[in-house]
Amino acid sequence: MNQTLTTNWSGGVSPFGIGHKKLGMWLFILSDSLTFGALLMCYGYVRIASEAWAKPFTFSPSIIFSTVMTFCLLTSSLTMVMAVAASASGERAKMVKWILATMVAGLAFVVLHLIEWQHLIAEGLRPFSVPAEWGANASPMFGATFFAITGLHMLHVLSGVIYLGVTAARKRATHEDVEISGLYWHFVDLVWMFVFPLIYLLSIK
Amino acid sequence: MENVTRRTYSMVWLWLIVLTAIEVFLGYIHVPLAMMLVSVIGLSIVKAVLIMVYFMHLKFERLSLILTIVPAMVVCISLFLLFFPDGFRAFSLKAFR
Numbered sequence: 552m553n554q555t556l557t558t559n560w561s562g563g564v565s566p567f568g569i570g571h572k573k574l575g576m577w578l579f580i581l582s583d584s585l586t587f588g589a590l591l592m593c594y595g596y597v598r599i600a601s602e603a604w605a606k607p608f609t610f611s612p613s614i615i616f617s618t619v620m621t622f623c624l625l626t627s628s629l630t631m632v633m634a635v636a637a638s639a640s641g642e643r644a645k646m647v648k649w650i651l652a653t654m655v656a657g658l659a660f661v662v663l664h665l666i667e668w669q670h671l672i673a674e675g676l677r678p679f680s681v682p683a684e685w686g687a688n689a690s691p692m693f694g695a696t697f698f699a700i701t702g703l704h705m706l707h708v709l710s711g712v713i714y715l716g717v718t719a720a721r722k723r724a725t726h727e728d729v730e731i732s733g734l735y736w737h738f739v740d741l742v743w744m745f746v747f748p749l750i751y752l753l754s755i756k
Numbered sequence: 757m758e759n760v761t762r763r764t765y766s767m768v769w770l771w772l773i774v775l776t777a778i779e780v781f782l783g784y785i786h787v788p789l790a791m792m793l794v795s796v797i798g799l800s801i802v803k804a805v806l807i808m809v810y811f812m813h814l815k816f817e818r819l820s821l822i823l824t825i826v827p828a829m830v831v832c833i834s835l836f837l838l839f840f841p842d843g844f845r846a847f848s849l850k851a852f853r
Contacts, residue, residue: 569818
């Protein structure tokens with residue numbers, strides 16, 4: 552016990568054993584997960600409180616499409632850890648290549664997502680109304696929860712792509728900086744791991 | 757990071773893909789909504805743990821950081837699942853679709 556205390560809680564200048572930038576990113580991730588948590592909680596509440604909830608996603612093509620999006624994001628997480636590993640062993644050129652691959656996968660996710668949005672909007676989905684074909688008493692809040700949650704997530708992916716681009720371009724970026732941008736990127740992936748099943752897989756036609 | 761090889765990362769990625777495939781398959785065979793909710797949440801929590809432990813290197817951080825991050829994440833996940841148990845009650849209250 553005493554040893555645990557001295558090795559893990561010895562405090563001093565660095566109680567968590569990580570730099571202040573990395574600790575800052577972890578704290579940001581905690582607060583951001585509460586933002587998404589609040590949105591998903593609203594989604595749960597609105598869905599359960601509604602008389603009927605639209606289930607518009609056909610397995611093919613809607614769910615297959617969003618599964619491909621999920622695949623892009625998961626793969627981008629793999630390329631990101633590869634970038635961090637390359638940066639740890641000091642191979643800067645390799646690190647930049649892996650980060651570029653991550654950015655491509657992230658952008659692919661955003662483009663696919665926007666195509667999907669466009670299809671849903673063309674079907675008649677609006678933030679506060681759903682197409683009449685989705686059911687006479689289907690809650691109009693479907694659009695509000697869908698666009699708010701996936702929209703905020705998409706914004707995170709876009710800012711992540713820009714953030715990674717800046718990290719890769721900066722000659723002075725240290726290994727810690729690469730690791731921190733990786734933390735952010737994995738967090739965006741982590742959020743999607745909950746958004747995808749809750750929004751899509753629970754609304755299959 | 758010390759003991760993690762690139763092979764480990766690839767294995768974690770593969771597991772994430774497999775778990776996602778299971779979730780999608782459950783949707784494909786149209787598991788009843790309540791079963792679907794419980795199983796996708798369960799699988800998603802496993803996926804979140806895999807991402808945090810390996811991709812975000814939490815396993816290799818100091819205990820004090822782990823003890824700060826993990827309870828906060830548990831509370832956050834519990835927070836957004838707060839209303840779903842009520843959904844089960846709702847099944848018996850009305851025609852819930």
